[in-house]
Amino acid sequence: MSQHPSLRSDSVGVKHRNVFKRLERVKKLQEIGKWSDRSTAYNLPKVKSMKVKMKKVKEAKVPAAEGASAPGAAVPAAAAKPAAGKAAPGKKT
16 A cells, blocks of 8 residues: 555655754754854754745747857847837828
8 A cells, every 4th residue: 555645754745844943943043143152952043934936947948040059149220129220000200
């Protein structure tokens, strides 16, 4: 019989926790520099826990051109800007 996924103790499914154990709070205070050797483990100050979200970076798709040898090469100025002399249809100046 297999084990239910919620009962496994793998580190793969570690969730973000806002509440720390006393030892974890002491370690966090040591990292910050607010812990001294004379401090007691009682009446510890609150420790802020921040969850960092990383956005996935999508690579831009650049069509392979004969003149551009490297991906992400500069786009020619004529292709990047619309013609300055022509006005949009239906616009009055």
